[in-house]
Amino acid sequence: MAVVSVNKPGKRDGGKALLFAEKGKSKSGQIPDGDVRLTANIKAGLHTRLKIEAAKRRMPLGDLVEELIEQNIPKI
């Protein structure tokens, strides 16, 4: 793709756009940029173990699931 690496002056202000964009940072219940929502049915006992482990490590469930995937499943 033909691109130039200079910022164009004028009415498109990247800094202003970023400030405006970040005002909409994900609130509870929304999906942050770059993430997808995972819904899966798992055994109640496994879910409990997951929640307890997340609480012990003081981390959100999603972060723990990501960590377990990183540790156990090879990168594509």
Add this chain to the structure above:
Amino acid sequence: MTKVIGIVQLKGGAGRSTLATNLGALLAREAPTAIVDCDMPQGTTASWYSLREAEGRTEGLALATVETARELIATIESLDHDYVVIDAPPRIAEVTRAILMLSDLLLIPLGASAAEIWATTDLLDTIEEAQGQRQELKSRIVWNKFRAYTKSAPELRDAVKKELKAPSLKNTIGYRVAYSEALARGLAVDEWTDKVAKDEIRAVVAEVQRLVSR
């Protein structure tokens, strides 16, 4: 100067990618055009582009994919095409808000269904917030899957005009299977067989060109 056209709609299936791909393909015949697909990993527009690329039909047309607002801003700043068409994700995410600040014209595809109209209300509030900072930002609803011969379609169009105070393009996109058939083959609808679809999409693109050239 690059004209940036953002295609935004919070409701999935409203026709963002249909509009983005057709607009991109038709504009590229006249001037260098880039399409930026922000709806990753779904990437309907990016998939359409891959099919098109395999057929050697990408002359004048480039594709970029982005996932975050920062990536989008950097991409838009680096593109030197006459037209940039941005296909937004179906949510008010940071990247969508960035699109509102980077576009010259926002197109909001809208089908004649209550769910799509409700979703559009939230979006119009955010667009108004952006227009508070950028008075030059234009927006237009693009009626999609529009069945002009039904009683309800013109009524809904009038209600949206009156109650949402959102201007629409004069030209509409009809309810035609040709759009999905063309998309699935990496084509614009005017490269496919439906003559009516061909004429209507050309009219939509001409109207969009007039709006961004003012």
